[in-house]
Amino acid sequence: MDESFQKVxxxxxxxxxxxxxxxxxxxxxxxxxxxxxxxVVENNCPHQHFEVLxxxxxxxxxxxxxxxxxxxxxxxxxxxxGAGKLRKLDVxxxxxxxxVKKPVPTSFSLFDK
Ligand code: FES
Numbered sequence: 001m002d003e004s005f006q007k008v009x010x011x012x013x014x015x016x017x018x019x020x021x022x023x024x025x026x027x028x029x030x031x032x033x034x035x036x037x038x039x040v041v042e043n044n045c046p047h048q049h050f051e052v053l054x055x056x057x058x059x060x061x062x063x064x065x066x067x068x069x070x071x072x073x074x075x076x077x078x079x080x081x082g083a084g085k086l087r088k089l090d091v092x093x094x095x096x097x098x099x100v101k102k103p104v105p106t107s108f109s110l111f112d113k
Contacts, residue, residue: 002101005090009098011038019063021054024100029089030054031098032074034061039074040091040100046070046084053086 008022014033021043022029030043030053043051045065053072057064061074070082077086090101 005092005099005101007097008040008100009038010096011093011098012096013098014038018058019054019056024089024102027102029100030063032058032063034058034074038091038093038098040089040098041072041074041077042087042089044087046079046086047082 006024008024008029009020009031011033013020018034019030019032022031028043028051030041032039039061041053043053045053045067047065047068047070050065050067052066053063056066062071062080063074064071070084071080072078072086073080077088079085087103089103092099
Protein backbone atom coordinates (compact mmCIF):
# COMPACT_ATOMS: atom_id res chain seq x y z
CA MET A 1 0.00 0.00 0.00
CA ASP A 2 1.21 3.49 -0.90
CA GLU A 3 2.15 5.14 2.39
CA SER A 4 0.31 8.32 1.42
CA PHE A 5 -3.01 6.46 1.85
CA GLN A 6 -4.62 6.48 5.27
CA LYS A 7 -7.62 4.58 6.54
CA VAL A 8 -10.55 6.93 7.23
CA UNK A 9 -13.64 4.73 7.44
CA UNK A 10 -15.17 1.30 7.04
CA UNK A 11 -17.57 0.27 4.30
CA UNK A 12 -19.86 -1.02 7.03
CA UNK A 13 -20.12 2.59 8.29
CA UNK A 14 -22.45 3.20 5.32
CA UNK A 15 -25.08 0.64 6.37
CA UNK A 16 -27.30 3.26 8.00
CA UNK A 17 -26.37 6.33 5.97
CA UNK A 18 -24.89 6.82 2.51
CA UNK A 19 -22.77 9.74 3.68
CA UNK A 20 -20.49 10.53 6.59
CA UNK A 21 -17.73 12.89 7.58
CA UNK A 22 -14.17 12.03 8.58
CA UNK A 23 -10.85 13.67 9.32
CA UNK A 24 -7.55 13.10 7.60
CA UNK A 25 -5.04 15.08 9.62
CA UNK A 26 -6.18 18.70 9.10
CA UNK A 27 -8.57 17.88 6.25
CA UNK A 28 -12.31 17.64 6.84
CA UNK A 29 -13.73 15.04 4.46
CA UNK A 30 -17.18 14.12 3.19
CA UNK A 31 -17.60 10.48 2.16
CA UNK A 32 -20.43 9.13 0.04
CA UNK A 33 -21.34 5.58 -0.92
CA UNK A 34 -23.11 5.26 -4.26
CA UNK A 35 -23.96 1.74 -5.41
CA UNK A 36 -20.97 0.34 -3.53
CA UNK A 37 -18.51 2.98 -4.80
CA UNK A 38 -17.08 5.38 -2.24
CA UNK A 39 -16.43 8.99 -3.24
CA VAL A 40 -14.43 11.28 -0.99
CA VAL A 41 -14.27 15.06 -1.31
CA GLU A 42 -13.02 17.82 0.90
CA ASN A 43 -16.00 18.76 3.07
CA ASN A 44 -15.88 22.36 1.97
CA CYS A 45 -18.52 23.72 -0.40
CA PRO A 46 -16.85 26.05 -2.91
CA HIS A 47 -19.83 28.43 -2.74
CA GLN A 48 -19.39 29.89 0.76
CA HIS A 49 -17.11 27.28 2.30
CA PHE A 50 -19.54 25.74 4.76
CA GLU A 51 -18.34 22.28 5.81
CA VAL A 52 -21.68 20.53 5.58
CA LEU A 53 -21.61 18.56 2.33
CA UNK A 54 -21.89 15.29 4.28
CA UNK A 55 -25.34 16.49 5.40
CA UNK A 56 -26.48 17.22 1.85
CA UNK A 57 -29.09 15.39 -0.21
CA UNK A 58 -27.54 12.55 -2.23
CA UNK A 59 -29.30 11.43 -5.43
CA UNK A 60 -27.19 9.01 -7.43
CA UNK A 61 -23.81 10.71 -7.83
CA UNK A 62 -25.24 14.19 -7.26
CA UNK A 63 -24.82 15.86 -3.88
CA UNK A 64 -26.80 18.98 -3.05
CA UNK A 65 -25.28 21.31 -0.47
CA UNK A 66 -27.80 21.88 2.33
CA UNK A 67 -26.88 25.54 2.71
CA UNK A 68 -27.92 27.14 -0.61
CA UNK A 69 -28.60 24.26 -2.96
CA UNK A 70 -25.50 24.10 -5.11
CA UNK A 71 -25.31 20.67 -6.73
CA UNK A 72 -22.12 18.76 -7.52
CA UNK A 73 -21.32 15.67 -9.53
CA UNK A 74 -19.24 13.41 -7.28
CA UNK A 75 -17.67 11.71 -10.31
CA UNK A 76 -16.14 14.93 -11.64
CA UNK A 77 -16.42 17.33 -8.71
CA UNK A 78 -18.04 19.86 -11.05
CA UNK A 79 -20.77 22.19 -9.86
CA UNK A 80 -23.92 21.76 -11.96
CA UNK A 81 -25.63 25.05 -11.11
CA GLY A 82 -22.88 27.55 -10.47
CA ALA A 83 -19.17 28.07 -10.28
CA GLY A 84 -16.70 26.02 -8.32
CA LYS A 85 -15.53 22.46 -8.10
CA LEU A 86 -15.21 19.98 -5.27
CA ARG A 87 -11.75 18.80 -4.37
CA LYS A 88 -11.81 15.03 -4.86
CA LEU A 89 -9.44 12.62 -3.16
CA ASP A 90 -8.20 9.27 -4.44
CA VAL A 91 -9.91 6.37 -2.70
CA UNK A 92 -9.11 2.67 -2.30
CA UNK A 93 -11.27 0.11 -0.60
CA UNK A 94 -9.65 -2.98 0.83
CA UNK A 95 -12.01 -5.49 2.37
CA UNK A 96 -14.10 -3.38 4.78
CA UNK A 97 -11.65 -0.48 4.92
CA UNK A 98 -11.78 2.85 3.08
CA UNK A 99 -8.37 4.40 2.44
CA VAL A 100 -7.83 7.93 1.16
CA LYS A 101 -4.74 9.50 -0.36
CA LYS A 102 -3.80 12.75 1.27
CA PRO A 103 -3.49 15.38 -1.45
CA VAL A 104 -0.33 17.32 -2.05
CA PRO A 105 -0.88 20.96 -1.02
CA THR A 106 -1.70 23.03 -4.10
CA SER A 107 -1.42 26.53 -2.68
CA PHE A 108 1.37 28.42 -1.01
CA SER A 109 1.93 31.71 0.62
CA LEU A 110 4.32 34.28 -0.78
CA PHE A 111 5.47 34.67 2.80
CA ASP A 112 6.46 31.00 3.15
CA LYS A 113 10.21 30.48 3.33
S1 FES B 1 -22.28 26.95 0.97
FE1 FES B 1 -22.90 25.27 -0.26
S2 FES B 1 -24.39 26.12 -1.57
FE2 FES B 1 -23.72 27.81 -0.39
